Amino acid sequence: MDLLVKGKKPYKVLFRKGSLAIFSDYFPEVKGKKAMIITDSGVPTSYIDELASSLVHPYIFTFEQGEKSKNIETYQKILHALADNGFTRDSYIITLGGGVVGDLGGFVASTYMRGISWINIPSTLLSEVDSSIGGKTAIDYEGYKNIVGAFYNPHAVLINVDLLKTLDVRQVKAGLVEAIKMAATFNKDFFEYFEKTPYEELDFQYVVYESLKMKQSIVEKDPEETHLRKSLNFGHTIGHALEKEGKGSLLHGEAVALGMLLVSEGEVHKRIKEVFLSYQIPIEAGFDEEIIFEDMKRDKKKNGEEISLVLCPRIGEFEIKDVPFITLKEILGRK
Numbered sequence: 534m535d536l537l538v539k540g541k542k543p544y545k546v547l548f549r550k551g552s553l554a555i556f557s558d559y560f561p562e563v564k565g566k567k568a569m570i571i572t573d574s575g576v577p578t579s580y581i582d583e584l585a586s587s588l589v590h591p592y593i594f595t596f597e598q599g600e601k602s603k604n605i606e607t608y609q610k611i612l613h614a615l616a617d618n619g620f621t622r623d624s625y626i627i628t629l630g631g632g633v634v635g636d637l638g639g640f641v642a643s644t645y646m647r648g649i650s651w652i653n654i655p656s657t658l659l660s661e662v663d664s665s666i667g668g669k670t671a672i673d674y675e676g677y678k679n680i681v682g683a684f685y686n687p688h689a690v691l692i693n694v695d696l697l698k699t700l701d702v703r704q705v706k707a708g709l710v711e712a713i714k715m716a717a718t719f720n721k722d723f724f725e726y727f728e729k730t731p732y733e734e735l736d737f738q739y740v741v742y743e744s745l746k747m748k749q750s751i752v753e754k755d756p757e758e759t760h761l762r763k764s765l766n767f768g769h770t771i772g773h774a775l776e777k778e779g780k781g782s783l784l785h786g787e788a789v790a791l792g793m794l795l796v797s798e799g800e801v802h803k804r805i806k807e808v809f810l811s812y813q814i815p816i817e818a819g820f821d822e823e824i825i826f827e828d829m830k831r832d833k834k835k836n837g838e839e840i841s842l843v844l845c846p847r848i849g850e851f852e853i854k855d856v857p858f859i860t861l862k863e864i865l866g867r868k
């Protein structure tokens with residue numbers, strides 16, 4: 534059930550469960566090479582040890598967990614460690630962690646010596662279903678999220694859903710929102726799977742595989758987000774503003790869930806809400822709509838008085854629409 538993401542530099546996505554100690558059986562090309570494992574302090578050390586045990590020359594770089602580390606200081610420290618330890622163009626970077634590790638480590642890989650090989654092992658559901666493919670790498674800079682980065686595809690991705698067993702349930706559910714988002718806008722059957730399947734019975738390998746198949750078809754057609762790829766932003770435009778306003782109280786997926794509910798109407802809204810309720814994903818958050826509106830006006834007002842939103846007119850379909858800014862006020866008032 535592996536995938537091959539096509540493009541200028543195609544890369545494979547392997548689905549393998551079990552111990553990371555046999556990592557180099559999947560990637561024999563890495564075995565004798567110098568490899569830096571980039572990870573964070575929240576990733577269980579047993580995974581890091583297993584992965585390191587399968588490499589001949591591992592070097593481990595661990596930074597403090599959390600978005601606050603996705604910055605230029607951590608980036609510089611990793612560059613320093615690479616240069617200081619003689620990493621060259623035929624070395625590898627292996628990222629083991631969530632989207633923060635993947636975004637930051639991928640950005641390092643894209644720039645060190647004008648690009649070295651990078652294998653990504655996402656270990657949160659969000660990073661497995663979403664950020665693991667598509668080649669977006671970035672760090673935050675001067676308060677702006679993901680403002681410095683590059684499109685840089687990995688050499689390969691290893692999906693191991695067993696890694697999710699240690700992940701906090703709240704994080705798992707926040708990742709699930711991204712999968713439900715893709716189902717709602719692209720795949721009616723996949724959405725019905727969520728409608729029918731209780732949380733305890735979810736098959737995460739299936740969830741990740743279906744999500745990545747959809748994301749793959751989109752990023753292959755639009756690798757650098759000129760149009761089609763924007764469709765992945767259902768719930769995100771408002772979600773980002775809520776996440777920012779929440780100052781850390783809402784996980785990204787939770788904010789996106791609220792954004793999806795706000796921009797959907799009628800039967801679609803009802804069905805999405807029922808899925809969120811059945812998985813106990815929060816469906817309301819107290820926020821001041823005036824503050825969110827003003828914030829979005831500052832950030833998003835590009836086309837005169839309009840804002841571009843991804844809508845879901847029917848389950849399994851999306852529409853990208855420029856709506857008047859004043860409509861956004863009504864949408865935020867739906868809370």
Ligand SMILES: NC(=O)c1ccc[n+]([C@@H]2O[C@H](COP(=O)([O-])OP(=O)(O)OC[C@H]3O[C@@H](n4cnc5c(N)ncnc54)[C@H](O)[C@@H]3O)[C@@H](O)[C@H]2O)c1
Nearest residue numbers: 575576598631632633634656657659660664669696699700
């Ligand atoms: N590049 C892309 O296309 C893309 C897409 C979506 C999001 N992102 C980025 O992803 C980031 C969010 O990623 P995230 O939600 O994975 O958060 P995260 O990377 O902060 O991980 C969440 C927490 O889980 C811990 N963790 C990771 N794996 C674990 C495991 N297996 N068991 C126990 N704990 C584990 C981490 O240490 C961290 O504390 C944001 O920076 C966002 O900008 C990137």
